[in-house]
Structures are given as C-alpha cells and as structure tokens.
Amino acid sequence: MRAETLRRVLRGRKKSLLGWSIGIFGMVLVVLLSYPAVRDQPSFGDLIEDYPEFVQQILGLGEGLDPTSPAGYLNSQVFANTLPIIFLIFLIAFASRETVGEERERTMNLSLAHPIRRERYILETLVAMVLGGLLLAVIGAGTMMAFGPVLDLGLPMGGYVGATLSVFLIALVFATLALAIGAATGSKGVTFGVTSALAVAMYIIWGLAPLVDALRGLDKVNPFFWGLAGTPILNGLQVGNALLLVAVIVILAGGAVAGFRRRDIGV
Amino acid sequence: MPAIRLERLTKFYGKARGVVDVDLEVQTGEVFGFLGPNGAGKTTTIRTLLDLIRPSSGKATVLGLDSVEASLEIRRRVGYLPGELALWEWMTARQVLDHLARLRGGVDEAYRDELIGRFEVESDRKVSDLSTGNKQKVGLVQAFMHKPELLILDEPTSGLDPLMQQVTYEVIAEAQRDGRTVFLSSHVLPEVERIAQRVGIIRKGRLIEVAAVDSLKERAVRLVELRFGWPVPTRDALAAIAGVSDAAVSGDTATVRIEGSMDSLVKAMAQYEVLLVRTHDTPLEEIFLQLYRDGADDAG
Numbered sequence: 210m211r212a213e214t215l216r217r218v219l220r221g222r223k224k225s226l227l228g229w230s231i232g233i234f235g236m237v238l239v240v241l242l243s244y245p246a247v248r249d250q251p252s253f254g255d256l257i258e259d260y261p262e263f264v265q266q267i268l269g270l271g272e273g274l275d276p277t278s279p280a281g282y283l284n285s286q287v288f289a290n291t292l293p294i295i296f297l298i299f300l301i302a303f304a305s306r307e308t309v310g311e312e313r314e315r316t317m318n319l320s321l322a323h324p325i326r327r328e329r330y331i332l333e334t335l336v337a338m339v340l341g342g343l344l345l346a347v348i349g350a351g352t353m354m355a356f357g358p359v360l361d362l363g364l365p366m367g368g369y370v371g372a373t374l375s376v377f378l379i380a381l382v383f384a385t386l387a388l389a390i391g392a393a394t395g396s397k398g399v400t401f402g403v404t405s406a407l408a409v410a411m412y413i414i415w416g417l418a419p420l421v422d423a424l425r426g427l428d429k430v431n432p433f434f435w436g437l438a439g440t441p442i443l444n445g446l447q448v449g450n451a452l453l454l455v456a457v458i459v460i461l462a463g464g465a466v467a468g469f470r471r472r473d474i475g476v
Numbered sequence: 477m478p479a480i481r482l483e484r485l486t487k488f489y490g491k492a493r494g495v496v497d498v499d500l501e502v503q504t505g506e507v508f509g510f511l512g513p514n515g516a517g518k519t520t521t522i523r524t525l526l527d528l529i530r531p532s533s534g535k536a537t538v539l540g541l542d543s544v545e546a547s548l549e550i551r552r553r554v555g556y557l558p559g560e561l562a563l564w565e566w567m568t569a570r571q572v573l574d575h576l577a578r579l580r581g582g583v584d585e586a587y588r589d590e591l592i593g594r595f596e597v598e599s600d601r602k603v604s605d606l607s608t609g610n611k612q613k614v615g616l617v618q619a620f621m622h623k624p625e626l627l628i629l630d631e632p633t634s635g636l637d638p639l640m641q642q643v644t645y646e647v648i649a650e651a652q653r654d655g656r657t658v659f660l661s662s663h664v665l666p667e668v669e670r671i672a673q674r675v676g677i678i679r680k681g682r683l684i685e686v687a688a689v690d691s692l693k694e695r696a697v698r699l700v701e702l703r704f705g706w707p708v709p710t711r712d713a714l715a716a717i718a719g720v721s722d723a724a725v726s727g728d729t730a731t732v733r734i735e736g737s738m739d740s741l742v743k744a745m746a747q748y749e750v751l752l753v754r755t756h757d758t759p760l761e762e763i764f765l766q767l768y769r770d771g772a773d774d775a776g
Contacts, residue, residue, distance in 0.1 A: 314562055319561070320579065321528055324548050324549075476519070
C-alpha cells in the first residue's frame with residue numbers, strides 16, 4: 210500500500226511549502242549578502258560585546274564567537290534565533306493543522322472510516338511533517354552552501370548542513386510534542402498553548418542558563434542546549450547530541466500514537 | 477448471520493447521553509431505515525460501527541466482526557457516507573475520489589465512473605466550489621464505488637434535488653438486488669417508507685421501536701374528515717367514540733384521528749346526515765410523530 214495519507218498531507222501543504230521555501234531562501238540570502246558590510250564595521254562587534262550576557266547567549270555567541278566572524282555572524286543572525294523560530298512556527302502550525310485541523314474540519318472522520326490504522330495515519334502525518342521541514346532545511350542550508358563560498362565565508366560545508374539540521378531537530382522536538390498533544394486531545398488551544406509556552410520557556414532558560422547556576426541543570430532537558438552545543442556551524446553536526454534529539458522525537462511519536470489510538474474521533 | 481448486531485450498546489460523552497442500551501439486528505440483504513429527530517443518537521450509533529468512537533458499554537458486531545477488535549477488516553468491507561460530509565476543499569472532486577480509492581484499494585473503476593456519470597458529479601471542479609448537494613454526490617460515489625457488502629449511509633439524500641434523490645434510491649435498490657445490506661439513517665420519513673423494509677426509531681438515545689414498514693402502516697392512526705348536514709356533532713361527542721384520539725370541528729366539517737377499526741366511528745355517525753367522508757392514508761410521519769409523543773409521555 211502506498212503512503213496515501215503522507216501524499217495527501219504534503220499535497221495539501223504545497224502552497225504553504227512554496228511560500229515558506231521562498232521566505233527562507235530570501236531570509237538566508239539577505240543575511241548572507243549583508244555580511245561584508247558587518248565584517249567591515251568593527252563597531253558592530255564592540256556593540257555586541259557590550260550587550261548583557263543573556264543577549265549574547267541568545268545571539269549564539271555564548272561559546273566566545275566573534276560576532277563579526279562568519280560563524281559568529283551566522284549564529285547570531287540565523288541559527289540561534291531566526292531559523293529556530295521559523296522552523297518552530299512552520300512545524301508547530303503543520304502539526305496542529307494536520308491533527309486538530311483535520312479533525313475539526315471532519316475530514317479525519319472520513320479518512321479514518323477507511324481501512325487505515327490510526328497508528329499508520331498519525332505516523333504518515335508525522336513523516337509528512339518531517340519531510341516538509343526537511344525541504345525548508347535543505348533550502349536554507351543549500352542557500353548557504355551556494356552563496357557562502359561566493360562571499361568567501363570560509364566555513365565548512367558540513368557546518369552549514371550540521372547547524373541547519375541541528376536547529377531543525379530542536380524545532381522537530383516541539384513539533385512532535387504538538388503532534389502528540391493534537392492527536393491525543395484534539396484541542397487547538399492546548400496544542401498551541403502548551404507547545405509554544407514550553408518552547409519559549411526552554412529558549413529563555415537556554416539563554417539564562419550560563420548566568421544562573423540554578424538553571425544550568427535544566428540544560429540536560431533542553432532541546433536548545435543539545436541542538437546548539439558544540440557550535441555545529443564550525444564543527445558540523447554533533448552526532449551524539451543529534452541522536453539524543455532524535456530519540457526524544459521517537460518517544461514523542463510513540464506518545465502521539467498511543468494518545469490517538471484509543472480515543473473517540475470528534476465530528 | 478446479521479449484517480449488524482448491537483447488544484446493549486451504550487455511549488456517553490462524559491455525562492452527555494449518546495445512546496443507551498440499544499439492541500438491534502439488521503439482517504443481511506435488507507434495507508434498514510434508522511429514524512429519529514436530530515440529536516437522537518443516529519450518528520453516534522453509526523460512528524460506533526466504524527470504530528470512530530468507542531462504546532461506553534455493550535458491543536457492536538458488524539459482518540460478524542467486533543467493531544473495536546476487527547475494525548480494520550470491517551472498514552475494508554463497508555461503504556460509509558458521513559452525515560455532515562466534509563471533503564478536502566483544495567482538491568477537485570476527482571482528486572477526492574482518487575485519494576479515497578487509493579486509501580481503500582480494490583475500487584471497481586468502471587463502476588466508479590458509472591456512478592460519477594449517474595450522479596452527474598462535476599469531477600474537475602474544486603470541492604470548495606461545489607454546492608452542498610454536489611459535495612453530497614461525491615460522498616455517495618465514494619461510499620458505493622468499491623461495491624461494499626454493507627453500506628452505512630448517514631442521511632444519504634440530504635441536500636440533494638429530487639432527481640438525484642431518485643438516483644440514490646435506484647443505486648440503493650441495485651445494491652440490495654446484488655445481495656448487499658444497506659443501513660441508512662434519515663429524518664425524512666417518506667424516504668424511509670419508500671426504500672426500507674424495516675425501520676428502527678430512536679429517540680433521546682433509546683431505540684423505541686423496530687418494525688416492518690408495512691406493519692407500522694397497519695397499526696396506523698388514520699385521519700378521517702367528515703362533512704355533515706344539520707346538526708353537526710359536537711367535538712365532545714366525537715371524542716367520546718371508542719378509538720378516537722383527537723377530534724376537531726370547524727363549521728360543518730369534523731376531523732378525527734382514529735386508531736384501529738373504524739366500526740364504532742361509522743356506527744356513531746349513522747345518526748347524523750353525513751355528506752362526505754374522506755380518509756387520509758397516514759404517512760409514516762404521523763406514525764412516527766405518534767411514537768415520538770408516546771415516548772415523551774413515558775419519559776414525562
């Protein structure tokens with residue numbers, strides 16, 4: 210049997226995917242093309258060095274990167290904030306749309322009256338979401354790989370790929386949580402509320418952790434920490450950290466299946 | 477083996493009543509009408525059969541299979557038209573049918589195309605551009621296109637024009653001729669009277685009557701209209717006659733509602749000058765409304 214639900218979900222997201230692809234391409238391109246101007250302006254680095262440590266951390270400069278160096282610049286403009294936020298918005302909306310949205314519009318009722326197991330339905334939806342997000346990741350990383358050398362950034366190709374993939378995995382953790390909550394509750398409010406509150410809280414904790422000893426322990430449960438630790442833009446994908454995030458995603462996917470399997474589908 | 481068997485099927489949504497203790501058997505090969513006002517529990521019962529919702533207690537067996545344990549197999553062999561049908565707005569009608577056919581597998585393409593023709597489905601138009609009736613036609617095609625053993629149709633003719641209602645009745649009759657079973661819900665009574673052999677009437681979650689359409693009609697309450705010369709009997713005099721449940725007098729014309737034999741009415745009227753007697757064949761609707769009232773009395 211073909212993955213018909215996966216196909217349907219992706220076809221339904223076609224226009225949205227096109228829009229987000231153009232957006233991410235444009236965003237990355239503008240950031241890249243602005244780099245020469247920043248590099249030639251040493252006051253930019255001085256300015257940021259005067260910022261509080263919290264701001265430096267959420268600018269991705271926590272590991273002592275120079276904001277005017279290519280890696281520091283991309284971390285501060287893309288990987289530590291803009292890109293995770295783009296992935297989070299896109300993926301959480303995707304998860305909510307394909308669970309709560311399908312149920313509310315009653316098309317889920319029709320799908321599930323067909324011979325498809327609920328496990329399969331929700332997992333195909335998850336895979337569609339992963340593929341949709343990967344498309345954006347490929348476009349983002351691809352744009353950097355194409356224009357980085359042109360602008361003489363001197364960063365490794367594995368850095369672009371690794372950093373983009375890491376950030377994608379961070380967002381995917383929250384999106385899979387959204388999928389699980391949407392599948393288990395059918396409530397848009399709960400899905401968006403819990404997931405975005407948790408994402409914002411984790412982001413802030415990640416920003417504050419270097420300053421507040423009490424928060425440091427929380428790094429262990431923070432996807433932002435595991436995704437951005439080890440400076441992937443310089444060192445490539447941190448495989449151990451990435452696998453940890455993947456493991457969390459798999460567990461959450463199991464939760465989505467369990468929550469969806471035994472409950473009543475709404476009309 | 478019955479096509480559908482419900483044993484003390486009960487469903488509560490939290491504290492809200494869905495259906496309570498419904499016992500019902502639908503025989504293979506029959507067209508069974510499931511009647512009741514909106515909110516009575518028709519859709520709840522139907523969605524339980526497809527495992528979209530699970531019983532709070534009791535059980536449902538479909539094609540001899542447990543509705544929860546063997547749901548996948550049931551869904552493979554059943555065609556379902558949801559009440560308040562929803563289709564993906566961004567697809568064309570053809571894309572919807574293609575998608576559902578692939579999701580299901582085993583669709584008879586020639587028959588599907590025949591149905592598209594007979595229902596005059598505008599297959600190249602987007603669902604978002606289709607009227608309610610035209611969407612309903614797409615829903616009917618998808619329910620029938622794989623020639624399922626059992627058709628579960630929730631308000632099948634809702635939104636259809638009379639011509640398309642007729643096509644629906646024909647397709648249902650053909651399915652029955654092929655030995656397939658049809659379980660349909662409706663609140664349009666003449667429709668059920670016309671196509672079903674048996675009806676079940678559900679009210680406030682409880683099945684209050686299961687009967688053959690014919691026997692229901694025999695038990696019918698008749699409406700009799702009488703025109704008199706002079707004098708005209710009083711309303712009270714009419715109401716006192718055995719079997720009369722309701723009487724009204726307006727000018728020289730009286731209208732009485734009578735159950736069972738008309739003998740006592742005819743004999744009592746012999747003393748008056750009767751100019752005209754007109755009896756109305758009771759539509760199922762009247763029977764239904766009466767059962768509904770009786771049920772309400774029980775509850776009250």
